[in-house]
Amino acid sequence: xxxxxxxxxxxxxxxxxxxxxxxxxxxxxxxxxxxxxxxxxxxxxxxxxxxxxxxxxxxxxxxxxxxxxxxxxxxxxxxxxxxxxxxxxxxxxxxxxxxxxxxxxxxxxxxxxxxxxxxxxxxxxxxxxxxxxxxxxxxxxxxxxxxxxxxxxxxxxxxxxxxxxxxxxxxxxxxxxxxxxxxxxxxxxxxxxxxxxxxxxxxxxxxxxxxxxxxxxxxxxxxxxxxxxxxxxxxxxxxxxxxxxxxxxxxxxxxxxxxxxxxxxxxxxxxxxxxxxxxxxxxxxxxxxxxxxxxxxxxxxxxxxxxxxxxxxxxxxxxxxxxxxxxxxxxxxxxxxxxxx
Numbered sequence: 001x002x003x004x005x006x007x008x009x010x011x012x013x014x015x016x017x018x019x020x021x022x023x024x025x026x027x028x029x030x031x032x033x034x035x036x037x038x039x040x041x042x043x044x045x046x047x048x049x050x051x052x053x054x055x056x057x058x059x060x061x062x063x064x065x066x067x068x069x070x071x072x073x074x075x076x077x078x079x080x081x082x083x084x085x086x087x088x089x090x091x092x093x094x095x096x097x098x099x100x101x102x103x104x105x106x107x108x109x110x111x112x113x114x115x116x117x118x119x120x121x122x123x124x125x126x127x128x129x130x131x132x133x134x135x136x137x138x139x140x141x142x143x144x145x146x147x148x149x150x151x152x153x154x155x156x157x158x159x160x161x162x163x164x165x166x167x168x169x170x171x172x173x174x175x176x177x178x179x180x181x182x183x184x185x186x187x188x189x190x191x192x193x194x195x196x197x198x199x200x201x202x203x204x205x206x207x208x209x210x211x212x213x214x215x216x217x218x219x220x221x222x223x224x225x226x227x228x229x230x231x232x233x234x235x236x237x238x239x240x241x242x243x244x245x246x247x248x249x250x251x252x253x254x255x256x257x258x259x260x261x262x263x264x265x266x267x268x269x270x271x272x273x274x275x276x277x278x279x280x281x282x283x284x285x286x287x288x289x290x291x292x293x294x295x296x297x298x299x300x301x302x303x304x305x306x307x308x309x310x311x312x313x314x315x316x317x318x319x320x321x322x323x324x325x326x327x328x329x330x331x332x333x334x335x336x337x338x339x340x341x
Contacts, residue, residue, distance in 0.1 A: 004032035005337065006067045008091070010082065011074030012036035012047050012056055015166045016096060019326035020071050021049050023295075027330055030337065037062055038074070064089035069336075071329050072096060083126055092336060093126040094329045101128040101221060108224050110135050111331045112272040113142045117225075118335060127332055132324025133157045133214070133237065133246055134221040139297045139323075140316050141252065143270045144263055145226060148254035148310075152232040155218060156249045159203060160242040160287060161195060163320050169243055172196060176241070195241050203237040212237055244321060245287025250314040257310050260302050267299055272323070276300045284315060291317040295327045 007024065011017035017038070024031055036047045037059040046053045059078070064070060064086040072079050072086075073096040083093045083100070100106045107117040108128045121127065130138075133155075141150060161168040175186050175196035186194045193200045203214035211219075215235040223231050240247075268275050276285045277300040285291065285298030297318040305311035318324055 003337070004030040005069055005333075006033045006035070007031050007333075008035040008037055008062070008064065008067050008070040008086070010037045010059055010070060010072040010078065013038045013042045013045055014073060015162060015169070016073040016321055016325045017071075018047065019321050020073065020329060021047055023322065023326045023330045025050055027327075027334070029330060029334065035062065035067065039078075064091045067091040069094065069333050071333070073325065073329070087126050092121075092333075094129060094332050095126055096129040096325050096329055098131070098217065099128075100126050101130065101217075102224070103128075108221060109332050109335075110138055110225060110328060111335050112270070113138050114225050114227070115335055118332075118339075121336065127336075129325065129329045129332065130221045130225060131214070131217040132163060132318075132320035133159060133248065134218050134225070135324050135328055136246060136297045136316050136318035136320075137218065137248060137250065138222060138225050139272050139318075140250075140267065140270070140299050140314065141222075142226070143266045143273075144252065144254070144258065144312070145228075147262070147266055148256040148258040150226075150228075150231070150252050151255050152234075152253040153222065154234045154251040156236045156238065157214075157218070158199075158238050158240045158242070158247040158249075158287075159214075160245050160320060161239065162244050163203075163246065163324075164239075168195075172241055172243065195239060197241060199241075200239040201236065203239050211235070242287050244293070244319055245291035245317055246320045246324060247287050247291075248314075248316040250316055251305075251311060252314070253309060253311045255310070258312060260304050260312065263312055263314075264302050267302070272297055274298050275302075277302050285317045287317045287319075291319045293322070294319055295323045297323060 036056045045056045070086045076097040076099040079097045079099040161172045179196045214237040218235040219233040274296045284300035301315035
């Protein structure tokens with residue numbers, strides 16, 4: 001890349017923020033200076049980057065002037081207040097929250113899928129990072145859509161607790177210990193269902209149409225990223241007792257016929273995708289054994305509809321904290337760093 005950049009990570013002490021810093025180092029992003037930013041309650045903490053300790057600074061008083069990139073992952077309310085301030089200071093903002101994803105003129109980008117959405121993006125502004133479930137879905141569907149034009153998508157997600165942050169990971173651990181200890185009913189708050197040894201069909205707030213916001217994110221974002229505003233998308237989002245890695249059951253109908261063998265060949269050559277699709281015990285990817293701690297999107301169980309329709313069934317898994325959040329954000333920064341700014 002040649003040039004080195006000043007990078008700020010907002011939400012640096014959170015699960016995704018910490019991973020962003022790790023990914024910047026792993027991928028050797030050309031960082032000249034790193035600013036770790038968080039709320040006042042994180043003051044006094046530090047993060048490690050390239051063998052050095054970096055003291056966490058307070059976001060509210062930070063001046064973004066001179067920063068090239070700011071990777072935000074501290075919640076929509078924080079992005080709403082501070083991302084425009086960073087952009088106004090000439091910093092390119094890559095926002096990992098839902099705050100700007102549906103705004104006209106804000107690119108919603110998965111580099112393997114729609115890098116051209118970054119065309120014309122200038123020195124300042126905001127780029128949105130999609131929802132974790134959407135990212136792994138569109139990485140797999142894009143080559144199939146290009147080949148056969150997808151007309152309908154039905155997806156059920158099985159989402160790990162890390163999608164809700166570090167506290168949710170700790171809560172699953174606590175509940176699991178309590179359940180295995182036989183200590184009776186598991187304590188939850190506010191009417192929430194237990195997550196240990198359970199599946200909960202509720203992620204984010206319910207909308208007026210009966211779907212949750214998490215489900216509608218998949219609908220809205222898939223349409224925007226694929227450039228198909230009328231695409232029929234139907235989603236059910238389920239929280240499952242897995243620490244890291246989201247899984248998806250996907251059914252698609254296509255305009256042109258596409259066999260399982262043809263789909264498999266397309267996906268074997270797709271960027272960011274690994275096919276693991278063998279008809280044997282263990283011949284398929286899972287969140288715990290393949291996805292966790294990796295940046296690849298895995299796909300298996302590729303098969304045609306039993307009914308004589310133009311349709312395929314797929315099983316997709318990926319690490320929601322890495323490719324679903326941190327790594328995708330860094331990949332966007334990499335794509336921009338390769339362009340003249």
